Amino acid sequence: MSIEQNLDLNELMQVRMDKLKELKEKGINPFGQKFNPTYSTKEILDQSEELIASGQEVIIAGRMMAKRGHGKAGFANLQDLDGQIQIYVRLDDVGPEAHDLFLKADLGDIYGVKGFVFITKRGEISVHAREFILLTKSLRPLPEKFHGLKDVELRYRQRYVDLIMNPEVKETFVLRSKIIKAMREYLDNKGFLEVETPTLHNIAGGASARPFITHHNALDIQLYMRIALELHLKRLIIGGLEKVYEIGRVFRNEGISTRHNPEFTMIELYQAYADYEDMMVLTEEMVAYIAEKCLGTTKIVYGDQEIDLTPPWNRMTMIDAVKKYAGVDFKEIATDDAAREVAAKLKVAVPKDATKGSVLNEIFEEYVEPHLIQPTFIMDYPIEVSPLAKKKDDDPNFTYRFEAFIVARELANAFSELNDPMDQKERFTKQVEQREKGDEEAHMMDEDFVRALEYGMPPTGGLGIGVDRLVMLLTNSQSIRDVILFPTLRPRQDI
RNA sequence: GAGCCAUUAGCUCAGGCGGUAGAGCACCUGACUUUUAAUCAGGGUGUCGAAGGUUCGAAUCCUUCAUGGCUCACCA
Secondary structure (H helix, E strand, C coil), X not given: CCHHHHCCCCHHHHHHHHHHHHXXXXXXXXXXXCCCCCCCHHHHHHCHHHHHXXXXXXXXXXXXXXXXXXXXXXXXXXXXXCEEEEEEEEHHHHHHHHHHHHHHCCCCCEEEEEXXXXXXXXXXEEEEEEEEEEEECCCCCCCCCCCCCCCHHHXXXXXXXHHXXXXXXXXXXXXXXXXXXXXXXXXXXXXXXXXCCCCEECCCCCCCCCCCEEEECCCCEEEEECCCCHHHHHHHHHCCCCEEEEEEEEECCCCCECCECCEEEEEEEEEECXXXXXXXXXXXXXXXXXXXXXXXXXEEEXXXXXXXXXXXXXXXXXXXXXXXXXXXXXXXXXXXXXXHHHHHHCCCCCCCCCCHHHHHHHHHHHHHHHHXXXXXXXXXXXXXXXXXXXXXXXXXXXXXXXXXXXXXXXXXXXXXXXXXXXXXXXHHHHHHHHHHCCCCCCCCCCHHHHHHHHCCCCCEEEEEEEHHHHHHHHHCCCCHHHCCCCCCCCCCCCC
């Protein structure tokens, strides 16, 4: 099976295949062996004064992104992880064979250069080559050097090309890595233990979402891809691990949008003997720490909005928020009927059998969420929409739960964890009833989780954050696909 | 799932009223030993997303489909 048969050859590729053949005939390996650069392009630019003064040898490697030939000499730009640097290749200095290699070099090829640093007449720090070595021949032409790769579909499908051509894409993903590193650092410093729990679940719990269903052949059982990390992590709290977190992929079989990808990254953490108040402090501190560490500031820009992540963040109960933005005081609403009447008045669609708490939640989403631009904790969620959160001592219709909102989007969800096994069992039972009524997103019964609670879970605070959405916020990305390297797309045969 | 928009050369894009396709970059040939969106002279780019239809004639008009984007719906 030859390469020629594997690749569809247009004329541009045919030219490169011919060059490849010619290189092989000359004994040059077009897909070379390892190479040890001594400097990155950025290091050379940063240390240029010393390097020019000393005249010492530098060894660099990178992809050729531009070439300007002048007969017996020429310039090119090599790109590595950190940026680009210009190289100068002169017949007198590299010899006829390497110079011929330079003449035939294509944009996209990967070369190694040994030489010394100098400044050109026009003032550009460059590497004057003494050796010019082919490391990898590129067979496909790169996109246009000035406009880069714009086609969004191609950018997502062929992220490798996107990364080669668009430096800001590379920056986004480098920053994503730093954000997650800072998150780990913050939690590790607080004594949290990072753990890994199964992604294949017998019961998909911990969130309201439709799962992906899969099958294990040897066991001949149906399995679900996890939709949350919650229930396993709480089992670990019961086991005595006290402070745990997991950063991992979860999978939800739902629509795709600029804010939803079928697989995405969540962090969940649980702290024994803590409550949701502690989680609020932890949330605002951790996000501020990450921003400071990665961006050098807690005042960020998202779209055309300036966001101040400096703690403490605003706090408001859901009831107060609805009172403020929708003008309805749910403290004065006694019955489900009255609540549904209010919903009708506010033109919020709710199911016929909607309860007071779920109506409150709907009105909140419709009337309040769009206003929550600056970081805000919304506290005390209705019990109906919070099947895993502890009831409030002073009002069993509400829970010790909050969500954090920034730029009108949910960033975090946290609560004082429900640790009463009998209550938990009742809540699951209610969820199962919802499920039987056709709500595919309602929880399933998880008997083992109830059993675990029966052994006793200490009072615990838990927190979940959508990592991709946090990265979007901190990298000023408008689509979740811009912070996920390979977003989910429908496959295509024709490209 | 619905609405709107897009799909033309490897890439970025033009193609008024329907007359069988263009530019720049990239590529090829030649010149040029400090250029930088290098320059100069010459050269070829193609299933116009796919399939039907209307028409003497379709990149262009119509229908269906495919893929993507945005908005909405869905969605802790």
